[in-house]
Amino acid sequence: MLEANKCFYSKICGKLLGDGCFTRQKGRKPRFQFIHKAEDFEWANYCFNELKDFIPLNSPKYKQVNDTRIKRGFTECYYVQSRTNEIITQLDRIWYPERVKQIPFPFKDSYLNEETLAWWYQDDGHLKEENGIPRKIILSTDNFTPDENLQLINILRGKFHLHFSIDGQNRLILYDQPQIIYFNRLICPYLHSSMDRKIIKFNERATKKFPRITTVHLPDNLLINKPTSEINQQLDKLPYLYEMIDYRESYLEFYNKKIRFLRNQQSKKTYQVKFNNKQWYYLDNIKQKTGLNYSQIVLICFKFDLI
Numbered sequence: 001m002l003e004a005n006k007c008f009y010s011k012i013c014g015k016l017l018g019d020g021c022f023t024r025q026k027g028r029k030p031r032f033q034f035i036h037k038a039e040d041f042e043w044a045n046y047c048f049n050e051l052k053d054f055i056p057l058n059s060p061k062y063k064q065v066n067d068t069r070i071k072r073g074f075t076e077c078y079y080v081q082s083r084t085n086e087i088i089t090q091l092d093r094i095w096y097p098e099r100v101k102q103i104p105f106p107f108k109d110s111y112l113n114e115e116t117l118a119w120w121y122q123d124d125g126h127l128k129e130e131n132g133i134p135r136k137i138i139l140s141t142d143n144f145t146p147d148e149n150l151q152l153i154n155i156l157r158g159k160f161h162l163h164f165s166i167d168g169q170n171r172l173i174l175y176d177q178p179q180i181i182y183f184n185r186l187i188c189p190y191l192h193s194s195m196d197r198k199i200i201k202f203n204e205r206a207t208k209k210f211p212r213i214t215t216v217h218l219p220d221n222l223l224i225n226k227p228t229s230e231i232n233q234q235l236d237k238l239p240y241l242y243e244m245i246d247y248r249e250s251y252l253e254f255y256n257k258k259i260r261f262l263r264n265q266q267s268k269k270t271y272q273v274k275f276n277n278k279q280w281y282y283l284d285n286i287k288q289k290t291g292l293n294y295s296q297i298v299l300i301c302f303k304f305d306l307i
Contacts, residue, residue, distance in 0.1 A: 006111065008051065009110075010111045010113050010115050011047075011051065012054075013108055013111045013112060014118065014123070015047065015119055015123065016101075017103070017108075017116070017120040017124070018034075018119065018122070019034045019035060019124065020033070020034040020123075021033055022092040022096050024092070028084075029084040029089055030089060030092035031081055031082045031083065031084060032055060032082040032088050032092075033079065033080065034047065034079070034080055035077050035079040036077060037075065038075075041060065041078050042193075042194035043195060044078045045059075045060050046194070047119075054087065055085050055087055056082055056083040056085050057080055057081070059080070060078040060080050061078065063077050064076055094107050101143070103151070105151055105155070108155070109155060112155065112159060114186055114189075114190065117183075117186065117187050118190035120139065121137075121139065121191075122192060122195045124141070125138065126140070127198050127199075134177060134180045134181065134200050134291075135175075136174060136175055137183055138171055138173055139164070139171060139172040141171055142170045142171055146170060156172075160186065161182075161256060162179055163176065163179060178259060178290055181200060181289070182252075182259075185251060188248070189248075210275070210277065210280040213272050213273070213274055214273055214274070214294065215272060216231065216271045216294060217267035217271075218267055218269055218271065218298065219267060220268040222269070222299075227271040227272070227273055228273050231273050231298060232273070234298065235279050235301055237301045238282035241282070241286060241300065241301065242286055245289050246289065255290075259292070262300075267295055283297055
C-alpha cells in the first residue's frame with residue numbers, strides 16, 4: 001500500500017507541475033482540478049482513471065469556454081474536478097500555502113521520478129522537430145517564478161543529468177540533441193498513446209549512398225598514427241554499441257556512465273577517414289538513436305570497451 005501511495009504522489013506531483021490545481025470557494029474546503037482541451041480527452045480520462053482510487057474524482061465533463069480571440073468564439077475542453085477529501089486538503093496546504101501555487105521543493109524532491117517527469121511533460125511539454133529531427137524540448141513553466149525555475153533546473157540536473165535552461169518566456173528548454181533523446185527514452189514507458197505527437201520516433205534507416213571520405217574530429221590526446229586503419233579497427237565495436245543503445249535499460253545505463261563524459265571533451269584534431277557501407281549503416285542508426293555526431297560515436301569506440 002505504501003508503494004501504491006508513493007506512485008500516487010509521484011503522479012499528482014507531475015499533474016501539479018503541469019495543468020493540475022486546487023480551487024476553493026470561500027468558506028469551503030479545496031478541490032483538485034485539471035482541464036485539457038477536447039482533443040486530449042483520452043489523456044484526461046487516463047489521468048482520471050489513474051487517480052480516482054486515491055482521491056474522489058468526478059469523471060471528465062465536457063465544457064465550452066467563450067474565447068473571442070478565435071473565429072468560432074469558443075474553445076472546447078474536458079475538466080475533471082474532485083470532491084473534498086483530507087488528502088486534497090493536505091496537498092492544498094503544501095502547494096498553496098498562501099492561496100498561490102508555490103512549488104514545495106522538499107515534497108517534490110521526495111516524489112519526483114521518471115513517471116512524474118512524464119506526466120508533467122504530457123501536460124505542459126512540447127517537442128519541436130525540424131524535418132523529423134528533434135530540436136528542442138519545452139516545459140511551459142511561465143507560471144512559476146524565475147527562482148522556482150532555477151531550482152527546478154538544479155533538481156532535474158541532479159536527479160536526471162538533464163541540463164535545461166530558461167528562455168525569454170520563462171520556460172524550461174532543452175536544446176542538446178543527445179539529452180533530448182535521453183529525456184524521451186527516460187519517460188517513454190509512461191507516455192500515453194494519445195500523446196503520440198510528443199514522442200520521438202525511431203525508424204531503422206536503410207543503407208544509402210554515403211560520402212567516400214569523412215572528416216572526424218577527435219581530441220588531440222588520442223595518439224593516432226594511421227587514422228584510417230586505427231579508426232576502422234575501433235569501429236569493429238559498432239554492432240555491440242548499436243545493440244546496447246537499442247534497448248532502453250542498457251541505453252540509460254550506458255548514457256549515464258559513458259555518453260555524459262562527452263560534455264567535457266574537446267575535439268581538436270581532424271582526420272580524413274574512409275568508412276565502408278556496413279560501418280555507415282551502424283553510424284547512421286546510432287546517430288539517430290542517441291543524437292551523437294559521427295565524431296562522438298568514433299570517440300566512444302576509442303574510449304570504452306564495448307565488447
